[in-house]
Amino acid sequence: MIAAVYYGPNDLRVEQVPVPEIADDEVLVKMKAASICGTDLRILHGDHRKYPLGTVRIPGHEIVGTIAKMGNKVRGIKEDQLYFIAPNIGCGHCRQCVSGNNNLCSNFEALGITLDGGFAEYVRVPSAAILQGNLIPVSTNVNAASAALIEPFACVLRSHDLLNVHPGDTVLVMGAGPIGILHIKLAKLSGASCVIVSELNEGRLEQALQMGADFGVNPLNEDLASVVDEKTGMNGADVVIVAAPAHIAQESALQLAAVRGRVCYFGGLPKEKPTIGFNSNLLHYKELQIYGTTGSSTENCWRAAQIINSGRMEISSLVSLHFPLAHAVKAFQKAEDRDALKVVLEP
Secondary structure (H helix, E strand, C coil): CEEEEEEECCEEEEEECCCCCCCCCCEEEEEEEEEECHHHHHHHCCCCCCCCCCCCECCCCEEEEEEEEECCCCCCCCCCCEEEECCEECCCCCHHHHCCCHHHCCCCEEECCCECCCCECEEEECHHHHHCCCEEECCCCCCHHHHCCHHHHHHHHHHHHHHCCCCCCEEEEECCCHHHHHHHHHHHHCCCCEEEEECCCHHHHHHHHHCCCCEEECCCCCCHHHHHHHHHCCCCEEEEEECCCCHHHHHHHHHHEEEEEEEEECCCCCCCCCCCCCCHHHHHHCCCEEEECCCCCHHHHHHHHHHHHHCCCCCHHHEEEEECHHHHHHHHHHHHCCCCCEEEECC
């Protein structure tokens, strides 16, 4: 089969590799779509802790496919069904796993992260993933490319569970990449009365406005704090979501939040400079609630899939480009140039 294989920093090769063998309690999935995300770009550049020097592995964790082969001990899986595959596989018995937070398991495995993933024609799904419910059915009214976005949407949904966005809220989203736009869409679905988006890239800012944001601000051209004050009657944003790996965005979030506002640091900072400075009195006197979220649990993925399957949230417009797997290197280049939102490989 053809696969895009990581050999080291900035060394991704499309080549022929053996089709994975499966055990009696595993399945082989024929890939239909696999989207490229920011984590995949970090992997490509050698900046992911689960890809240490010397790693040779197939990335790809936002993946959708059909059953190509099933072990004779597998039950409850339909051969004619399209499945989204939740990537994270917890140990199943630690404190985080039993509480439903398998994405926080200290001994987790993950397709495309610690195991060969979906930038290939076929991917092996291990027994633990099947038993933990990682194969999630996709409705016939959802195309495969859109279904691949269930994984990033699940990550967004996880943060909104903590932020408790509700009708009447003003939400500020800082960053209008694919994740930022998913935050915008979910905030609107949750009933937010006003969604403001801040973004330096004019093209992405315009896309965010087309996809549901009520107001857009380029901080290079306008004072973001003044706009937030104007739109909120000097009260500040009820919810601030930092969906960009930017120090200044994280530092300013506390100032932009309303009294008793909720703030989510969604985007991680570069590992060479992971710290910020802020006025902690803002946190104290405004009684702010600050959250951080990372990845998604399998439960988050199931609920995200239910929302997408229901048709209540449209995400197909986030898919900007489709590439065959043979052009994976070019697809990664397009994913990095910021003109596109989501780039999807279709083996």
